[in-house]
Every structure is written in C-alpha cells, then in structure tokens.
Amino acid sequence: MANSQAVIDRKDLDALFTLLTEEGYQVIGPRAEDGAILYAPVSGPDDLPRGMGDEEEGGHYRLSNRNDAQLFGHTKAVQGLKAHLYPARQKLWSAEKAGHGFRVVKDSSPQPRYAFIGVRACELAAMVIQDKVFEGGPYTDKGYAERRKNSFIAVVTCNHAGNACFCASQKTGPDVSEGFDLKLAEILDGSRHVFLAEAGSEKGRAVLERLPKQVAEEGDKNAAAAQIDAAAKGQKRAMIAGVADLLAANLESPHWEDVAKRCMSCGNCTMVCPTCFCSTVEDTTDLSGLKAERSRKWDSCFSIDYSYIHGGSVRNTGASRYRQWMTHKLSHWVKQFGHSGCVGCGRCIIWCPVGIDITAEAKAIGKGA
Amino acid sequence: MNVAMQAQADPMDIRPFRIEKIRKELADSFTMELVPEGGGSFSFKPGQFNMLYTFGAGEVPISISGDPSDTSKIVHTIRRVGAVTQAIGNLSEGMAVGIRGPFGKPWPVEEAFGSDLVILAGGLGLAPLRPAIYMALANRHRFGKVVLLYGSRSPSEILFPKELEKWRGRFDTKVRVTVDRAEPGWGGHVGVVTKLVKGAGFDPMHTVAFVCGPEIMMRYGIQALEGAGIDRSGIYVSMERNMKCGIGLCGHCQWGAPFVCKDGPVFRFDEVADAFTVREL
Amino acid sequence: MVQVDNLGRILEEHPFAEGLDQALKDVMIGCAANERFEAGQFLFREGGDAKKFYLIRSGVVAVEVHAPGRPPLMVETVGDGGVLGWSWLVPPHKWAFDARAQTLVRALSFDATCLTRKMESDPALGYQVMKRFVPVMAHRLHAARMQMFDLYGPAKKG
Numbered sequence: 001m002a003n004s005q006a007v008i009d010r011k012d013l014d015a016l017f018t019l020l021t022e023e024g025y026q027v028i029g030p031r032a033e034d035g036a037i038l039y040a041p042v043s044g045p046d047d048l049p050r051g052m053g054d055e056e057e058g059g060h061y062r063l064s065n066r067n068d069a070q071l072f073g074h075t076k077a078v079q080g081l082k083a084h085l086y087p088a089r090q091k092l093w094s095a096e097k098a099g100h101g102f103r104v105v106k107d108s109s110p111q112p113r114y115a116f117i118g119v120r121a122c123e124l125a126a127m128v129i130q131d132k133v134f135e136g137g138p139y140t141d142k143g144y145a146e147r148r149k150n151s152f153i154a155v156v157t158c159n160h161a162g163n164a165c166f167c168a169s170q171k172t173g174p175d176v177s178e179g180f181d182l183k184l185a186e187i188l189d190g191s192r193h194v195f196l197a198e199a200g201s202e203k204g205r206a207v208l209e210r211l212p213k214q215v216a217e218e219g220d221k222n223a224a225a226a227q228i229d230a231a232a233k234g235q236k237r238a239m240i241a242g243v244a245d246l247l248a249a250n251l252e253s254p255h256w257e258d259v260a261k262r263c264m265s266c267g268n269c270t271m272v273c274p275t276c277f278c279s280t281v282e283d284t285t286d287l288s289g290l291k292a293e294r295s296r297k298w299d300s301c302f303s304i305d306y307s308y309i310h311g312g313s314v315r316n317t318g319a320s321r322y323r324q325w326m327t328h329k330l331s332h333w334v335k336q337f338g339h340s341g342c343v344g345c346g347r348c349i350i351w352c353p354v355g356i357d358i359t360a361e362a363k364a365i366g367k368g369a
Numbered sequence: 370m371n372v373a374m375q376a377q378a379d380p381m382d383i384r385p386f387r388i389e390k391i392r393k394e395l396a397d398s399f400t401m402e403l404v405p406e407g408g409g410s411f412s413f414k415p416g417q418f419n420m421l422y423t424f425g426a427g428e429v430p431i432s433i434s435g436d437p438s439d440t441s442k443i444v445h446t447i448r449r450v451g452a453v454t455q456a457i458g459n460l461s462e463g464m465a466v467g468i469r470g471p472f473g474k475p476w477p478v479e480e481a482f483g484s485d486l487v488i489l490a491g492g493l494g495l496a497p498l499r500p501a502i503y504m505a506l507a508n509r510h511r512f513g514k515v516v517l518l519y520g521s522r523s524p525s526e527i528l529f530p531k532e533l534e535k536w537r538g539r540f541d542t543k544v545r546v547t548v549d550r551a552e553p554g555w556g557g558h559v560g561v562v563t564k565l566v567k568g569a570g571f572d573p574m575h576t577v578a579f580v581c582g583p584e585i586m587m588r589y590g591i592q593a594l595e596g597a598g599i600d601r602s603g604i605y606v607s608m609e610r611n612m613k614c615g616i617g618l619c620g621h622c623q624w625g626a627p628f629v630c631k632d633g634p635v636f637r638f639d640e641v642a643d644a645f646t647v648r649e650l
Numbered sequence: 651m652v653q654v655d656n657l658g659r660i661l662e663e664h665p666f667a668e669g670l671d672q673a674l675k676d677v678m679i680g681c682a683a684n685e686r687f688e689a690g691q692f693l694f695r696e697g698g699d700a701k702k703f704y705l706i707r708s709g710v711v712a713v714e715v716h717a718p719g720r721p722p723l724m725v726e727t728v729g730d731g732g733v734l735g736w737s738w739l740v741p742p743h744k745w746a747f748d749a750r751a752q753t754l755v756r757a758l759s760f761d762a763t764c765l766t767r768k769m770e771s772d773p774a775l776g777y778q779v780m781k782r783f784v785p786v787m788a789h790r791l792h793a794a795r796m797q798m799f800d801l802y803g804p805a806k807k808g
Contacts, residue, residue, distance in 0.1 A: 092381060095424065101385055101406060101465030102424045138631065139380050139616035251625075251647050278620030280613050285425035292425040299619070306621060308611050310450035320649035328623060335626035492802030522802040549797045551712075551724035556752055559712065560726040561796040568665065568731040586801045589792075 005216040008184075010045075010069075010193035012212040016117075016154070017044045019207055025115035025152055028084060030077050035063055037077045039084065042117065049074055056162045056346065058355025069193060072118055072186050075162035076345060080123040080274030084114055085147050086130065089297040092281070097290045111143060115152035119180070121173030122165075122345040124155060126274030128179055132337045133277050152203060154182040159227035161234035164346025166359055169238035172343040174231035182207060185224035196224045237359045239330075239344060240366055247331040247365065251323065255365050260319035262354050267300030269348035269356075270325060275341045278306070301325050326358060380616045383422050383467030386443060391462055395526055398448040398493065399458060400434065406465060410440040415478055415500035416607060416635045419470030420615045421445060426456035430612040430630070432497035433471060437504055443468065446496035446528070472615040474635050476501040476605060478508075481577035485513040487569065487599070489590045491520045491562050491582025495528045497607050497634075498581050502536070509541055516543045516569045520562025520586070523548050524555045543570060562586065563593035573598030580638075581607040588645055591638055604638040625650055657682045660758055664705045665731045666782065674778045681764035687711075687751035693734065694745045700737035702759045706730060709755030714748045726793070727752065733786045738762035 008016070020027050021043075029042035032049040042048060048071040053064040056075065066073045095102045131148060134141040158165075158174040167173030176183055181204035185196040196216055199205040240246070270276040280299040285292045299306060301324045307314035315321050333341030342358070349357045386403035393399050405411060413433050422428040429451070435444025449458045457466065478501050486505055490498050505515055517536060521527045527546065537544035545565045547558035558565065562582070578594050580587050587606050594604055610622035610629040617631035625644045627633060644650055657679050661667050667675065685704070687693055693704060693711060704711075710729045714722040725747060728734045734757070737745050743762070769776030 093383075097424065100463050101387065102467075104383060104385070104467070106382065134618065137617055139618060141618055142379055251650065277618070280619065280621070281428065283422075283425060283427040289425065299613075299621070301620065306611065309609055310448075310454075314610065315649045317649060324623070327625075328620075332623065332626040336628070520802070522800065526802065547727075549801070553721040555724070556710075558710065558727045558729060559724045561793045561801075563796065564726075564793055568729075583801050585796075585799060589796055 005196060005198045005221065006208060006211075006213040007216050007220055008195045008197050008211055008213050010071075010195070013045045013071075013195065015211050016207070017042070019210055020115040020117075020152060023115075023152075023207075025113050027115045027117060028081070029117040030072070030074065032063060036061065037063070037074045039077050039079065039081060039116070039118075045071060048072070048118070054162065056164045056350045058164070058349050058357050059352055060355070061350050068188060070186060070188050072156045073159075075158065075160065075165065076120050076122065076347075077118075078351075079272055079347070080126050080345070081114075081116055081119065082126070082130065082274050082276075084112075084116070085127065085151070086134070086141075086144055086277065089295055090143065092294045092296055094294075095292045102292070111146040111150060113150040113152075114147065115154065117154045118156045119153050120158060120345075121155070121176045122167045122343040123274055124153065124176055124179050125167075125170075125172035125343040126345070127153075129275045129337070129339070129341060129343065130277060132339075133275075136337065152182075152207075153180045154184060154204075155180040156184045156186060157224065157228055158231040159186065161231050161236070162346065163236055164349045165231075165235050165344065166237040166239055166346060167344035168232045168235050169241075169359075170340060170342055170344035175228045180204065185220075185227060187220055187223045187227075189223070194220065196220045237346065237349075237357070239342065239359050240362050243362045243366075244331040244334045244340065246362070247327045250365050251327065253365050253368075255361070256319040256323045258364070259322045259356060259361055260317065262356055263302075263318050263322045264353060265302040265318050265321055266353060267302040268351045268353065269358075270300040270302060271298065272347040272351045273329070274343060274345060274347070275329070276300075280306075301328070326361065329358075330362065380469060380472075381614070383420075383469050385465050386468050388460055388462050388464050388466060389442065391460075394446060394528060395448075397450075398446060398528075400444060400446045401457075401466075402435075403443040403445070403466065403468065404441065411443050411468075411471075412440050413437055413443075413471035413500070414475035415504050416476035416497055417471035417473045418497075418615070418634065419443065419445070419468050419472070420612070421447075421453075421457065422467030422469070423453060423456045423460060424465075424467075427453045428467075428469075428613075429453045429457075430472075430615060432607075432634075434496040434499045435503075437500045438507060446493070446499075448493055469615060472630055474631075474633055476579050476607075476635050477577070478504045481505075482508065482511040483513075483575075484603075485516070485571040485576040487516045487518065487566075487571050487576055487578040487594070489518045489562065489566070489578060489580045489582075489594065491586035491590070492522065492526070493528060494582030494586070494607070495519055498579055499529065499532075501579055506536070506539075506542065513575065514543065514571050515541065516571055517545070518562060518565040518569060519544070519546045520565070520582070521546070521548050523550045524552045524557075545569065561589070563589050566590075566593040566597050569597075571597075576603060578604045579607075579635075580604060584609075584645075601639040601642060602637060605635055606638055606641070607634045608636060608641075609634065657684060657758065660684065660707065661705070664707065664758065666705050666733055670782070671778065674775055677768050677775060678760060678765065681761045681768070683759050683761070685757050685759045687755040687757070689751055689753050689755075691751045691755075693749040693751065693755070693757070696745055696748050698745045700735060700743045700745050701762045703733065703735035703738050703762065704757040704759050706732045706734055707756040707758065709757075710752040711755055711757075712750050712752045714750055716748065722748070726790075726797075733783075736783055736787055738766070739780075739783060 053066040055062045134144040180200040199208045329341045385406040390402040418432045434446040613619040617628040622629035716722040
C-alpha cells in the first residue's frame with residue numbers, strides 16, 4: 001500500500017511526544033546541551049533546539065543562531081544513535097565465588113524502548129549497517145537486536161547540507177525511502193509551520209492515525225522535495241567513486257605515512273562514527289576478590305592494545321592504525337557486509353582535532369599521493 | 370549448524386568447567402583437561418578454539434589440543450605469556466574455569482581424505498594441530514602418506530615428545546623432528562623446520578598440507594611446501610590475532626577483510642596469501 | 651666399468667642428479683667414490699683441506715663446532731638426499747666445520763681436484779656445476795638466517 005502523507009501543525013506536535021510516551025517509549029531527540037546538539041531524552045517540542053544551527057568544518061564545530069522557529073534547523077547531532085542502541089559501556093554479567101568455582105549471574109534487565117525523533121538519513125543508514133554487523137551473521141548481539149526491534153524511528157529529513165556532509169556520494173541520503181516508522185519534513189513558511197508526515201511501517205501508521213492532522217497539499221510535498229534537493233546539492237564534499245578497490249590496491253601507499261604525520265591516534269573518529277562497532281571486554285573483581293564482573297565497552301582500532309597478541313601489537317605505527325580504520329570503513333567492510341561502512345555524515349572530519357578529511361585522503365591515495 | 374550455537378543460547382554466555390587434570394609440558398606451558406561442571410559433553414572440530422575465562426582475570430582464546438572423538442572433556446595446551454594465561458596457570462585441579470566455544474573454522478581433515486597429508490608444525494603450533502593428527506590417524510586408511518614435520522627451538526622444548534615418539538613408531542606415518550639448537554645427547558636433526566620438507570616423500574600433486582606455528586615459520590614453511598610442488602590451494606594455515614569476542618562482533622581480530630575468529634583461524638593459503646605480505650595488517 | 655655403472659646408478663638415485671645433463675653426470679662419476687661412515691666417525695675436520703664434497707645417500711651427518719669447556723655445538727644436520735661441503739669451491743679450500751656421522755652414513759664423495767680440473771678446462775661444465783651449487787649454498791644461508799630468528803620463543807617485548 002502506498003504511504004499516504006499528511007500534514008501536522010507545529011502546535012500539534014506535542015501530541016506525537018505524548019502518544020509515544022503513552023506507548024511506553026522513552027523519547028530521544030536532539031537537544032542543545034553543553035554547546036552542542038546531542039541526542040538525549042526529550043519530553044516535548046520545547047526541549048528541541050529551536051532556532052539553533054550548527055557550523056561544521058574539519059576540526060571545527062559551533063552552535064549558531066538561526067533566528068527562526070525551526071526545531072530541526074541544525075544538520076546533525078554530535079553523535080548518531082549508536083550510543084543508545086549499542087551503549088558505550090554495558091555490563092554483561094557478574095560472577096561470585098562459590099566453593100572451588102564461581103556462579104555467573106547474567107544481567108537480564110529488560111532493554112529500553114526508545115523512540116528516536118529527528119533521525120537523519122545518514123543516521124538511519126548507519127543503523128541499517130550496524131544491523132548487518134550485529135544481526136546479519138551467524139552470531140547475533142542479542143541486546144542490540146532487542147533494542148533495535150523495540151525502537152520507533154521518526155526521521156526528520158534534512159533541509160540543508162552541513163559543510164562536512166557527503167551522504168549523496170555514499171548514496172545514504174539525504175532522502176530516506178525505507179527503514180523508518182515515521183518520516184517528517186519540517187516546513188516553515190512565514191507564519192505557517194507544519195510537518196509533512198509519512199508512515200513507513202505499521203507502527204508508524206498506527207501512530208500517525210491518532211495524530212491531529214490535515215491533508216497534505218501539493219505545495220507541502222513540493223517544498224519537502226525542494227529541501228531534499230537543496231540538501232543534496234549543497235554538499236561540498238564527496239567520496240570518490242571506486243574507493244573500495246582503490247584502497248584495497250594501495251595498502252602500502254606512502255600516503256599512509258603522510259596521514260600518520262598528522263593523525264594523533266586519538267580515536268575520536270571511531271567514537272563519533274555512527275557505524276564503528278569495535279568493542280572490548282573488561283573483567284574486574286571487587287576488593288574482596290569474591291565478586292567479578294564483565295563489561296563490554298567501545299574500543300578503537302587506534303589504540304595500541306587493540307591489536308595486541310602475546311609479545312606485542314600487530315599495528316605499532318600510526319600509519320598502520322589509520323590504514324586499518326580507513327580501509328576497514330571504506331573497503332574491507334564491503335567484503336564483510338556487502339556495502340561500505342561509511343554513511344557520509346562527516347563526523348570523523350568535524351571531530352578530528354587536526355581536521356583529517358577522509359574524502360581528501362581517499363582522493364590523495366587515488367592520485368598516487 | 371555450529372556446535373556452539375546448539376550448546377549455548379548466547380555465545381557470550383560462559384559455561385563452567387572443572388579442571389580435572391593439569392600436566393606440565395614445557396618450562397612455560399602446561400596442558401589442562403576440563404570436564405563440564407554438572408555433566409554434559411563437548412564436541413569440537415580440529416583447529417577450533419575456545420575463549421577461556423578465569424575468575425576476575427579475564428578471557429583468552431586458546432586452541433583445543435585434545436582428541437575430537439572424545440566428547441567427555443576439553444584439552445587445552447597453554448603457554449604462560451600474559452596476565453590471563455598466568456592466572457590460569459596458577460589454578461589447581463578441582464578449580465573452575467569458564468568456557469565459550471568452540472569457535473572458528475576447522476582444519477579440513479575430511480576434505481583431505483584420499484590425499485597425502487603433510488602436517489608442518491613449529492613450536493607450540495603443534496597443539497592446535499594435534500586434534501587433526503588424532504583424527505587423521507583414526508582415519509589412517511583414508512589417506513595416502515601421512516607426514517608430520519615438526520620444528521622446535523631445542524630438544525627440551527619439543528612439545529608432546531612421547532606422542533611424537535609413538536607416532537614415529539607407526540609404520541604408516543613418517544615423523545621428522547628438527548631443532549634449531551641442539552643439546553648434548555640430541556641425535557636427531559638440527560636446522561630449521563623448512564629443511565624437513567625436501568625428501569619427505571609425499572606426492573605434491575595429491576597432497577594437502579596443514580601449517581601452524583609462529584607467523585614467520587609459516588611463511589617460510591609455505592615457501593618450502595610450494596617449492597616442493599604443492600599448490601597453494603592445498604595448503605592451510607592457522608592464524609593468530611587478538612580476539613575478544615570470538616564471534617566476529619568486536620572487530621579486534623581483523624586481518625584485512627577476514628575476521629580471524631569466524632572466517633579463520635584456519636585459512637586456505639591461496640585466499641590469504643596477499644595478506645601475509647602486508648606489514649602490520 | 652662395473653664400478654662406474656654402479657656409481658652411476660647411485661648418483662641417479664640422489665635428488666642432486668635430478669635434471670642434470672648426461673655429460674656432467676659422466677664427468678662427476680669419473681671423480682666419484684662410494685663411502686661409508688660409522689656413527690661417530692668424522693667425514694672431515696675444521697681446518698682440514700677441503701678436497702671433496704658429499705652427496706648423502708642415507709644417515710645423518712652433524713655439522714659441528716667445538717669449543718673448550720663445552721660440548722660441541724651442532725650447527726645443523728645434513729640427512730638423506732642432502733649435499734655436504736662447499737669449501738672445495740671457495741678459497742682457501744679449508745673445511746670451516748667438523749662433519750661427524752651421527753648414524754651410519756652412506757655417501758657418494760667427489761674428488762674436488764679431479765672435478766675442478768675438468769671444470770677449468772670446460773667452463774660450460776664448470777657453469778653447470780656452479781648452477782647446482784649456488785642454490786645449495788643459498789638455501790643453507792637462508793636456513794641459517796632463519797635459525798637466528800629464534801622463531802619459536804615468545805616475541806621479546808619492547
């Protein structure tokens with residue numbers, strides 16, 4: 001059945017939050033906090049970053065004032081929704097000494113039910129990529145799978161591009177055609193402030209049905225399409241075509257050394273990347289030595305310990321660690337999971353302290369550096 | 370279907386095992402026999418590994434060194450090299466460890482039926498190959514020649530010396546052992562393990578080779594096997610990389626595109642030959 | 651002639667002879683002798699004149715260095731199908747190590763003076779011999795380098 005569109009007035013947007021909360025969801029949306037847009041719990045439209053914009057560049061990020069009433073006038077939050085679906089630190093189980101052995105108590109607290117509001121195309125694409133990682137192989141991460149299944153996704157499409165954006169070249173945005181429950185486009189025209197809404201799932205249809213709405217006019221549809229067009233055309237960066245094969249053929253390019261001279265191996269790029277999934281486990285005991293705990297936490301391929309095998313680390317040089325990250329993301333990922341691991345959000349560019357630009361590095365390798 | 374998935378609902382859950390027997394092997398290594406706490410059995414294929422947990426200290430990947438036809442226990446041969454293996458080495462019989470596994474792709478023993486079988490091992494690399502040797506000898510009539518070539522640093526560092534002697538005593542199996550540094554009283558070969566390949570008496574056109582040992586030893590061992598005429602598609606290697614989850618979800622063991630834990634640790638050489646030549650991959 | 655026929659057959663059985671042209675084989679047989687060493691017997695001693703080389707037919711020869719106050723250091727062993735000795739090709743033609751039979755050893759030995767004379771007078775034949783020996787020497791050097799790696803120990807930290 002074709003997805004029918006409707007228009008929700010700005011002043012009726014409260015109802016969406018109320019409805020989702022009633023359905024048992026914890027609503028997560030963009031908030032201006034600590035000088036940045038973050039995904040955090042929101043109780044209604046008043047918590048959203050009204051009139052806020054964001055400046056982004058290599059190694060640069062600032063909030064700005066748009067001087068308008070848009071609720072989603074920013075480009076993207078500092079981090080995608082990875083931290084909610086795959087928490088940075090998670091207890092797996094605890095154990096207690098018992099006789100000569102020990103007894104394991106599994107952490108069985110129920111997984112949260114999140115409703116994400118304001119999800120961008122690149123962020124949704126990142127979720128689909130992580131689905132394949134955590135649920136697409138012979139082994140499944142059960143916690144992720146449950147959180148993901150529980151979640152409600154309300155996309156808000158982009159109406160402009162950030163300076164670091166390159167989703168169009170990665171074919172992950174700016175439009176969204178599937179994978180959402182609800183898709184909204186924010187339209188602000190003078191005093192008229194509405195959301196063009198479309199359901200993408202049964203869950204979404206059930207919610208949309210219960211919201212106060214009007215029939216979508218042709219003008220609203222055209223306005224939403226124009227926004228997406230502007231977001232695509234406004235992108236200043238692009239990933240070069242054929243990068244997967246290019247990198248695979250250049251594992252020993254001298255350019256890796258060139259990047260290593262700038263790269264600080266801080267791992268920021270891996271933390272803000274919405275698809276990076278590497279983790280490690282940490283086993284600890286309390287002071288009595290009678291209780292032990294295992295946690296899983298995010299790890300980064302930029303750390304020396306990451307590749308440690310007895311005797312030493314496989315990747316000792318910064319060049320080899322940057323190569324690992326970039327080739328995994330853009331090349332090996334394709335062999336592992338059938339598509340690129342990069343959604344073109346540009347966060348790795350923004351949050352790199354020295355502004356290393358993955359699109360520029362790919363080009364440099366293409367030129368034979 | 371993977372054995373681990375039958376036995377364990379969640380591959381991250383650990384299963385408690387009791388240490389039934391500990392045997393010292395070399396100065397820095399030992400073998401443990403583990404039985405499931407509260408009964409049950411354990412099946413695996415030669416070349417697979419377990420994640421072995423000791424209370425509070427953590428978890429390490431350890432290959433299984435026992436007989437795959439014996440499902441009553443797990444046998445692990447472990448070298449004390451890091452904090453976790455030290456902690457495991459300090460445990461005594463009767464104490465418990467946690468097991469996740471078995472994980473990984475096995476040595477293709479059955480696929481090698483009908484061919485000559487060459488097993489080329491170096492140092493502790495004999496441990497992950499021992500289950501394949503047990504299985505090959507239990508199916509001896511299904512192979513042409515069976516040749517075991519083993520290299521060790523010195524005579525006192527030869528792993529499983531009694532079994533090597535026993536296998537050498539079989540008329541249907543050729544066992545050649547060499548050491549890099551001889552000690553007084555050593556009457557065997559001296560020199561690198563690759564030298565054993567020449568004249569080992571297999572038919573290179575119909576041979577499958579399993580190679581396990583330190584990475585440099587494997588690289589040169591493969592050169593010698595290829596030099597003897599074995600095609601690279603008939604050579605299998607077992608790789609080692611950092612593993613935290615064992616199931617391809619944590620990322621640590623990536624070696625180019627393959628995850629060593631789930632796409633390996635046993636690889637057909639022609640499929641990974643390029644990766645061997647890239648530094649720090 | 652019976653003697654030469656026998657030696658010819660023995661040479662044929664050795665991997666060294668694989669692919670060797672008949673002219674060279676004939677020359678080699680003319681300089682060859684069949685030898686046997688009991689376990690413990692020396693084939694040659696360090697510093698001695700290197701007037702031969704050996705193709706080992708069976709048994710194991712230990713190449714050793716001795717030093718006062720410690721047991722002889724066994725550098726490597728040469729077994730069935732191996733080639734022992736190249737000092738005959740390298741001035742000043744003195745053996746660099748001791749070679750001791752570790753088991754009963756059967757070998758073909760080749761008289762270096764006899765062979766060198768023929769190689770000098772027929773450089774094409776000399777080149778054939780060198781083409782056979784250079785790989786033997788290269789493999790031995792490669793193996794010696796690998797022995798230096800200490801392949802099997804835990805990697806040294808730092």
